[in-house]
Amino acid sequence: MNIELLIKEAEAAREKAYTPYSKFKVGAALLTNDGKIYRGCNIENAAYSMTNCAERTAIFKAISEGDKEFAAIAVVADTKRPVPPCGACRQVLLELCPKDMKVILTNLNGDIEQLTVHELLPGGFSAEDLHE
Numbered sequence: 001m002n003i004e005l006l007i008k009e010a011e012a013a014r015e016k017a018y019t020p021y022s023k024f025k026v027g028a029a030l031l032t033n034d035g036k037i038y039r040g041c042n043i044e045n046a047a048y049s050m051t052n053c054a055e056r057t058a059i060f061k062a063i064s065e066g067d068k069e070f071a072a073i074a075v076v077a078d079t080k081r082p083v084p085p086c087g088a089c090r091q092v093l094l095e096l097c098p099k100d101m102k103v104i105l106t107n108l109n110g111d112i113e114q115l116t117v118h119e120l121l122p123g124g125f126s127a128e129d130l131h132e
């Protein structure tokens with residue numbers, strides 16, 4: 001897997017962010033097991049809570065196209081440290097991606113942090129908890 005390429009895709013996705021309220025642009029790029037890349041950006045709303053983060057945009061685009069096997073996601077924003085996904089996105093990643101999938105967090109300075117979905121939300125509530 002080419003991490004640099006995935007980060008470039010996330011940077012390109014970030015350019016499309018719709019952020020009239022926060023002015024904080026985020027981009028994500030989700031790699032499928034068969035090599036497809038879904039880009040996502042954050043999309044805000046005057047009713048603030050309707051905002052969709054970049055990570056969830058990318059994942060929801062993929063799922064809605066019938067892709068469900070994911071290898072990695074890269075996320076980028078103009079932050080001091082590599083941008084940490086919010087709690088809602090961590091929960092959605094846990095639901096729809098493998099626990100050991102790589103999450104590549106970065107910023108515009110080129111700082112990179114790699115961790116897994118499980119490391120982002122250890123002990124998180126998941127589908128397994130619904131069944132006996």
Ligand SMILES: O=c1ccn([C@H]2C[C@H](O)[C@@H](CO)O2)c(=O)[nH]1
Nearest residue numbers: 022024026042053054084085086
């Ligand atoms: O990992 C993150 C963190 C924040 N945001 C968005 C939500 C909102 O539009 C803006 C400020 O929180 O950044 C993302 O898209 N992804």
Ligand SMILES: [Zn+2]
Nearest residue numbers: 053085086089
């Ligand atoms: Zn989020």
